[in-house]
Amino acid sequence: MQTAQAPSTPVIYQQRQPLIWVGRGFFILLGLVVAYILGTNLIKNPTLFAQIFISGLQLGFVYAMIALGYTMVYGIVKLINFAHGDVFMVGAFASYYAVAKYRLHQWPASAFPGINPTLSVLIGSITVILLSMLVCVILAITIERVAYKPLRDAPRISALITAIGVSFFLEFYGALNFVFSPRFIPYERPFEVVAWYIKNGIHLVMPGQQAPENSVTFSNIFLIIIGVSVLIQLFLQYLVRRTKIGIAMRACSYDRQAARLMGIDVDRVISFTFAVGAAFAGAGGVLYAIAYSLIWTQLGILPGLKAFVAAVLGGIGSIPGALVGALIMGQAEAMTMGYISTPMRDAVAFTILIIVLLLRPTGIFGEPEKEKA
């Protein structure tokens, strides 16, 4: 939020001027230090830099899948849906049950014995992801109906507090023994991890072996995460530019009353927005679980908060902003882990939030909030 300077208090305004410059100077210095650290490390060991960059990309594209939901929902109901990260967690758990308990990923093989194994794994994994997305969609629509819709016309802070409440609800009910349990659970992947290394060409890392020294490795999960995340971006662009419901989403974001006069069922558009965001988060949750192969009921908190920072950084309400912000957050985290220290990663994420709020609260792509009568 920008605080307007009342014209009747010029004294305070003038006193603040030098402080602003001290702040700017500090941030410029900070920027130079970061650039120096990254630059020298890039020159010193380009392979390591590339490796870190790849893990940053992977994180960034996961955050992008979550950040879209934050930004779309904010765009339309001006609510920061803090339960969104927990929907992501439920997506991961849904796929865990589908795979480990119900072997859903093997259905093509059991339904059509003799099917090509690669095709079977592909179809099976896609089924698992789609099912998890569906679970998240149902969950998000329920949350919206039960917790947010009754507060649609209440002050914004009420819905925000409710969102935090829903978030805790999902985390702590999820942690009950007869729900997801409070433990860390090893995650069984629906498909095998395959890794390649780049050193004079691209080579497969043989199972049970390490990639050679001084090479850059990447996995099929990395490629899948990027592929799915990019697909989601393209789908969303198509949705909001070309389809009736997508244009209606933009119309409702801008002016809900006017949208109602067009005959748009605003409640349905809002539900739809929650559903789309949840579907993306669900896909993200599955891929995140596959990549890091350990799940628990609080796994959505940090990725959720970082995706929220990404959305703010990109300009909350802006769809391209969510992607750009998420990629920056991914790199910031990976570079921190690589060059400073692993525990610093979360601190850095929230430092970025503070810096954005101080320097450019509207984010990279955001426009100053318009005041409507």
Added chain:
Amino acid sequence: MLLEVHNLNVYYGAIHALQGISFHVEEGEIVTLIGANGAGKSTTLRTISGLLRTRTGYIRYKGRDITNTPAQEIVKMGISHVPEGRKIFAPLTVRENLLMGAYTRNDPNEIQRTMERVFASFPRLKERINQLGGTLSGGEQQMLAMGRGLMSRPTLLLLDEPSMGLSPILVEEIFRIIQEINQQGTSILLVEQNAHMALSIAHRAYVLETGRIVLSGTAKEVAENPMVKAAYLGV
């Protein structure tokens, strides 16, 4: 009777904005509600189009009770409300704004045909079809708002202060188009502070004062009423 409004009482919290309003619109008519700022004109339109609820009375459209029906249903029945201040979707293109006007309709060919008809009435919109609504001038925005309102192919068009903030030449043009739309078969309920212009094209008129109708009659009768002359026509 196309539209029959009977004994509306509408509140904003404790504010009693409409205090027993009754009037009607016949098929093919232009009916105008005139009155000073704050009289309750916009509130009346918002109640008809389903944005506000009335505590008493009823609204009938084509003989059917539509009191407190949700806004999207009202649009489907053929009532279109062009709100005060135009309320264009600024980040949407002209084309997208028009498409939103046709939200309740499904046949793309039919929608395209309606859009061509809107362009025939407002050729300037066609020139700016891919421009963002927010970048249009005030007059163009009014045209877009009216064109958007026509995209649902309404039987009854509710217009709230279409002349607001426009230059006299543009006001003339907008009122000429309103008459044209009416001659093509759309009934119109026109709300105006510009009583002079409104009375010049309307068939009948109602005068609203602080939530009550204080006078009604043919446009000619109302225009000649001494009180109206003094209060609204500045004679």
